[in-house]
Amino acid sequence: xxxxxxxxxxxxxxxxxxxxxxxxxxxxxxxxxxxxxxxxxxxxxxxxxxxxxxxxxxxxxxxxxxxxxxxxxxxxxxxxxxxxxxxxxxxxxxxxxxxxxxxxxxxxxxxxxxxxxxxxxxxxxxxxxxxxxxxxxxxxxxxxxxxxxxxxxxxxxxxxxxxx
Numbered sequence: 001x002x003x004x005x006x007x008x009x010x011x012x013x014x015x016x017x018x019x020x021x022x023x024x025x026x027x028x029x030x031x032x033x034x035x036x037x038x039x040x041x042x043x044x045x046x047x048x049x050x051x052x053x054x055x056x057x058x059x060x061x062x063x064x065x066x067x068x069x070x071x072x073x074x075x076x077x078x079x080x081x082x083x084x085x086x087x088x089x090x091x092x093x094x095x096x097x098x099x100x101x102x103x104x105x106x107x108x109x110x111x112x113x114x115x116x117x118x119x120x121x122x123x124x125x126x127x128x129x130x131x132x133x134x135x136x137x138x139x140x141x142x143x144x145x146x147x148x149x150x151x152x153x154x155x156x157x158x159x160x161x162x163x164x
Contacts, residue, residue: 006058006094008102013054013066013110020055020062021046029092035125035153036089054110056088056103063099064090066107068115074123076149083159084117100134108138112162119161126154135160 021043028039038046046053052069055062065088072085079085088107090099108120122140124131136142140158148155 006063006099008099010058011063011099011102011106012057013106014057016047016053016055016065018043018047020065021053023062024065024089027089027092029095032125032127033095035151038089054107056090056106062091063094064088064103066103066110068111072121072123074146074148074155077123077146077155077157078144079121083119083121084111084115085121085123086111087122096130100131101138104134104138108160117162119159121157121159123155123157126156132156132158 024046025038025041025043027037028034029036045051050069052067052071054066054068056064056066067087068084070085072087073079086107088103090103111117111120120140121143122135124135126132126145135158138160140160143157143159145154145156147153
């Protein structure tokens with residue numbers, strides 16, 4: 001269920017600011033979702049244009065982020081240029097409240113307009129049933145899985161072709 005204070009129609013994707021980056025590196029998720037932590041990362045890395053990070057906003061408030069490119073790839077996976085990798089996250093206190101679908105949909109619309117990829121690809125931890133269900137409902141299909149190089153956790157790769 002979408003929290004009553006966040007109108008899904010108000011969700012937008014915007015350039016990432018230093019304030020956003022400094023906030024995001026403090027976010028901590030409960031295990032096993034801590035695999036998604038970017039806690040302790042250097043905010044400068046998130047702000048570098050090549051990193052592909054963008055802020056997800058609702059009514060002027062940072063509620064999450066979307067990334068496009070290498071950040072969406074998990075070390076250990078076999079990636080090619082047939083799709084644009086995308087990833088993201090919600091502010092920890094907003095997870096599990098029905099915001100995943102509208103946030104990811106806003107990110108895909110932004111990515112489509114900005115990058116015009118032939119397809120989008122997401123990589124999701126296999127235990128994250130909520131995220132897998134959400135991206136599958138958004139048209140992503142499973143194309144494979146692998147064990148992450150860092151800790152051996154299983155990740156699922158899903159692709160969604162974009163049609164003109």
